[in-house]
Amino acid sequence: MxxxxxxxxxxxxxxxxxxxxxxxxxxxxxxxxxxPYAYERHDVIPNQAYGYVVGATIAKGRIVRIDTGAAKAASGVIGVITTLEYKPAAPPQRQTANLFGGAEVAHYHQAVALVVAKTFEEARAAAHLVKVDYQAAPGKYDLAGEASGAKPSADPNEGQDAEIFDRVGDFDAAFAAAPVKLDETYTTPCETHAMMEPHASIAAWNGDKLTVWTSSQMINWAKAGLAKTLGIPAENVRVQSPFIGGGFGGKLYLRADALLAALGAKAVGQPVKVTLQRPLIINNGTHRSATIQRIRLGAAPDGRLTTIGHVSVSGNLPGGMPEPAVGQTKLLYAAPNREIYLKLAALDLGEANDMRAPGEAPGLMALEMAMDEMAEKLGIDPVEFRILNDTQTDPRDPQRRFSERHLVECLRTGADRFGWSRRNGTPGAIRDGKWIVGMGMAAGLRLNLxxxxxxxxxxxxxxxxxxxxxxxxxxxxxxxxxxxxxxxxxxxxxxxxxxxxxxxxxxxxxxxxxxxxxxxxxxxxxxxxxxxxxxxxxxxxxxxxxxxxxxxxxxxxxxxxxxxxxxxxxxxxxxxxxxxxxxDKRYVQASFAAQFAEVGVDSFTGEVRVRRMLAVVDAGRVLNPVTARSQVIGAMTMGVGAALMEALAIDMRHGCFVNHDLGGYEVPVHADIPHQDVIFLDHPDAISSPMKAKGIGEIGLCGVAAAVANAVYNATGVRVRDYPITLEKHLAKLPRIA
Amino acid sequence: MNTPDWELSRREFVVGAAASSVIVATPFLGPAHAAGGTPPHAAVPMMKVTMEVNGSPRSVTLDPRTSLLDTLREHLRLTGTKKGCDHGHCGACTVLVNGTRINACLSLAVMHEGDKVTTVEGIGTPDALHPMQAAFIKHDGFQCGYCTPGQICSAVAVLKEIEKGVPSHVTEDLAAPMRLSNPELRERMSGNICRCGAYSNIAAAITEVAGA
Known part of the structure; x- marks a missing residue:
């Protein structure tokens, strides 16, 4: 229909x-x-051999030679395939990095060989016997170092032909004349999805027909991606993925496990199963790019915004897309003068691509911290400041209304339910034993695609x-x-x-x-x-x-x-x-959230503990309050990670993410997460669909990190604009211990 | 793993910790090919191990490098126990060995001769759910489900630890009767990562079972 x-x-x-x-x-x-998850499908086909992936140990350069002699001679080995034996696989749509094939290495841990053996242990042992000689080339790994040369770039969500610059009114003049203004730069780090189930696939050929049991968020993209990379008709590819152990964007795209399982199975003439070993996933797969975001806000003394400027720089492999971190800024608040755009720098880290709430998640980390700062400059409560600047139309096109927008109700309901009136606007004023306590909030918007x-x-x-x-x-x-x-x-x-x-x-x-x-x-x-x-x-x-x-x-x-x-x-x-x-052209369709957090900061060590969280969400009709709530609390948890701990550390010499496993890349655990409350507003959106629902999986993340960060500031009086807020960033400036 | 539950003394712990640091200080030998030459194409010597898994005796002949986790998943085809990291970081592979929870990825199967291993399949089935499994469903203590078997095995073990008075890092009074406060629960469950972020719901599920 x-x-x-x-x-x-x-x-x-x-x-x-x-x-x-x-x-x-x-x-x-x-x-x-x-x-049954992908790697566990003992039931689907007999005689599965084990593949183990060898990743490149340089970030950029060429492979001169691969010696597979020792690996092929090792116990249990059935076959070894190397990238030198294949032409570079054409990247599937929406993807940038070459998954396998050719001598060029474009990023660290790019797959360069697959060892297939009778058992996992034999495959793993033999994989360490594959000897790869490289000719390394210098690469670019430092976003800050490359930012000055970054090129303005269209928002990938708005299409290739979209306007690069969102300019309304006369930004420069209005900002210069603004009685109250803010001009700050915020940074967010590279992040990784860290879903619990590693990428995994079993591939089996029957003549020229391929079946792949895999872990994919997008079955049709996996099918099309396999057809394209293998150069076979899509109708010859069957993909099955009944259970997926998390994705968060990391499993939107075809990854090396599926392609190598297919190539390996073809090469050895029997089904092959491949998982990307956990320490390979972070550099081999996709990640969320770091961003450097400059925000300029101008306001009249009454708190009405006159200007909004937001420029975000991110990095990607040549030919890749930017992290669209300014999208929400185009729609969240009214202001007659606006200048908003993205810039993209070429880097030689792995492929940057979608991670949960791509764009909005890091964009709101910056924008909603800037709004908190601006509210303080104006002497206006942060909730009231946002309400004052709400808009019911697209600021670029006043004729284009939101289908349903109840952000103000989210904010008022949240403030009431969270006990926001008890917040002390003076930072560092609330003590609870050794803890200094603060409250913070932020707004969120995510398009209903x-x-x-x-x-x-x-x-x-x-x-x-x-x-x-x-x-x-x-x-x-x-x-x-x-x-x-x-x-x-x-x-x-x-x-x-x-x-x-x-x-x-x-x-x-x-x-x-x-x-x-x-x-x-x-x-x-x-x-x-x-x-x-x-x-x-x-x-x-x-x-x-x-x-x-x-x-x-x-x-x-x-x-x-x-x-x-x-x-x-x-x-x-x-x-x-x-x-x-x-x-969706005639109306802006989006979900909205107001996020609230209370934190305690250890006055001796600077350690931050989240004490309470509340999200109020306006996402149309809620189809199932149990599963919807879980998506929101899960996203709030991920937001705590973004605020306080998650960051991929880059080795600038070797061009890789150093903390490429679940021990080094810290995500929230039970001890980090308090009880979380979620309130859904009941505003079915008849313009969205016959279900009258809207997106819920990402709005729960939107604004969370900023709410936590603003709570930390309210506790300490120390503004950290460089996420995540780890204790060494504010420890030296904490209030004196009485 | 035949040690009775919780008899590791502080002294033994210190000795163990010192031994670990020696291992850390040992130079890394590097991959085998660095030594040069091609290893002989010899078959790996196999070892037989017999364990009691979910109440049934199971014998497997294995490459001795096989982890308990891979033995369960690949050889016994008990795929309820999950491999999230294979490094002891994530807890998805948590099983009970002689009643104590361990990360099955950090343990070789041949270390478990004669041990009693309980996996999530041994805790309950779809037609006969354990109360903890039922509580996880009721409180939606999961989303993707991949960490869930480990969470449930850990949760079942945590309640036993509390019952036995085993202290944790956050236990404030070692002399007082042990109880499952929210900080105790969250501390003890922190070895089980849930990236979907169901922690708040998992805590509700465990609390309900603990109070039953």
Whole structure:
């Protein structure tokens, strides 16, 4: 179906099942270890050999020679393939780095060989016998050093032809004349997804047909990527990924495990399974680029912003995209004079690409700290300052309204529920034993992106429904909300619905990325359900227009027939998808959040402990408050990481991320995370989709790090503009211990 | 791993720690090829190990380099135990050995002759959930599910540690009866990373089971 006008009343609005706190239908499998992840598929094909990846130990240069003699002679080894034996693989769409093939090394730990052996232990041992001779070349690894030469660059989210510069009014003159102004630079580090399941794939060939069991957020992208890199028709590739151990953007794209498993399986003539060993993932895979962001705010004494300037510099491999860290700044606050754009520097680190809330996450770390600073300069409460500068239209185009925007309600509700009125605006004023205590807040915005998504639903003789779509559940709850959608539309309990995901043989979905998955994949299923309702009505001789599907029955006029009756002569199938028109051009569609945090800072050591957190989220209709809440608390947790600990340390000599494992790259653990509260506002968005939902997976991260950072400042009076706020950055300036 | 639970004395711990530092100080020998020459194409000598896994005796003949984790996942095909890092950093591979939780990736299978190993599959099944598993579902103590078996094994073990009075880094009064305060729970569970960030829900699940 084409979705071109705002949705009217529809069967989802009954909210008998959608919107209810249904626990995960895949929960019993996950808590018992019976949900099968990619590397565990002993069941799918016999005779799997083990592949072990060898990564380059230089960041830039050429491979002169690879000696595989010792490896090939080692115990259990079936075969060794090296990058020198293949042409460089053409990068799939939206990707930059060459995954395998050729002599050029473009980044550290680029895959250069795969050793295939009978056992994992043999493959691993033999991998250490592969000897690679390099001719290293100098590379560029320091964003700060390259920033002056960075080139203005279009926002990749706005398309290749988008305007590079977002200029409104006369920024320079207005900023010069602003009575109150701020001009500060903020930095965010490179970050890594660190999902718990490493990239992993099993590949098997049957003639020229390839099947890959992998861990991918985007089945269709994996399929297209394999076809392109292998140079085979897409219809010859089958990809399956029913369970994914986290992704956060790291598994949006084809990675070396899948390609090498396919090449290895071809070379040795038997199925091969490959996982990227954890210490390889961070340099081999993608990461979120560091940013250097200059923000200039000008305001009248009453607190109204007159100017907003935001320029963000990030780095990537030549040909790569910038981290779009200024997107939210174009839409979050009103101001008549604006200058906002991105710059991109070429670096020789691994590929920078999407990580959860790409752009907004680091962009809001800077913008919302700047807003906190500006509020203090103006002597206005930070919540009130944001409310004062709210906008209900696109600042670039006052005719273009937001579909639904309830940021002010988020802010007021949050302030009330968090006890914001107890915050002392004077930093360093609140003591609790050895702790100095502070509160901080920030606002968040993340676009509601719309992607086409298709599904198929079948009604069987026994009255059961089966949903098939290549949608993935990366922990988001897709299995559950799709079952709820089907159950609501067809008038059956959730237990009557089976959901089959992550198979490229199914209709192509939006996949899991950009927080579009829940809204668009359920909308695609909604369309398929409308088709099935039509088929059921026709089979039963009912009028589809007024047929009501409820309680396992179909009612029309004075007739009421069990749903299963429609399939008694054979299954009925509905297949369709949702295709979005231009409603996202006519309206700005976005989710909003107000984030609040309270921290304690150890007055002796500077250690920061988060004490309380609250998010108030406006994301349209919440399809399932259980899974939606989990996405938000998970994102809040990731935001604590960004604020206080997460940073990839770059070795400027060797051009690699030094802390390339889960020991060196610190993410929040249980001890770091207090109880978290989430409040969802109830504002269904009929302009977004027939589900009236919006994106939720990323808005939960938006603003969190800044809220924590602002709380640290409120505690200490020391403003650290260089994330993460580790204790050595403020220790020497902490208030004197009384 | 036949040591009875929690009998490691402070003295033994100090000795062990000193031994570790010696290992750290030993020069790294580098990869085998640095020594030159091609190793003989000899088959790896295999070793047999017998363990009791989830109540059943299991014998496997293994490359002695095989970790307990890979033995479970690749040889016994008990894939509930997860490999997140293979380095003892993440806790996804947590299993119970003779009732004590360990990271199965940091332990070779041949060290476990005669040991009783419990994996998540031995804790409960989809049709017969352990109360901890049911509480994780009820409180949505997971998202992607990959750290979940390790979290559940750890959580079950934590409650036993509290019962036995085993202290932790944050225990304030070693003489007082042990109880599962929120800081105790969070400290003890901190070896199990959840990147989806379900910590707050996991804490709620464990607290509910502890109070039952």
């Amino acid at each position: 084409d979705f071109t006008t705002p949705s009217g009343q529809n069967p989802i609005d009954r909210l008998k099942i959608v919107g209810r706190p249904v626990t995960r239908i895949d929960g019993p499998l996950k808590v018992t270890g019976t949900a 719309l992607m086409p998504s298709a599904a198929r639903i079948r009604l069987d003789r026994d009255g059961r429904l089966t949903v098939e779509t290549d949608m993935t559940d990366i922990g988001t709850g897709a299995y559950t909300i799709l079952a709820q959608t089907a159950a609501e539309m067809m008038g059956v309990p959730v237990e009557a619905v089976t959901v089959i995901l992550g198979d490229s043989a199914s209709p192509v979905s939006a996949g899991s990325g950009g927080q579009w998955g829940a809204n668009t994949s359920t909308s695609g299923l909604y369309a398929a359900c409308l088709k099935l309702r039509g088929a059921v009505s026709a089979r039963l001789g009912l009028n589809a227009e007024d047929a009501e599907f409820a309680d396992g029955k179909v009612r029309s006029g004075n007739r009421s027939i069990p749903l299963a009756e429609a399939a008694k002569d054979g299954p009925l199938t509905g297949e369709d998808g949702i295709r979005f028109g231009d409603l």
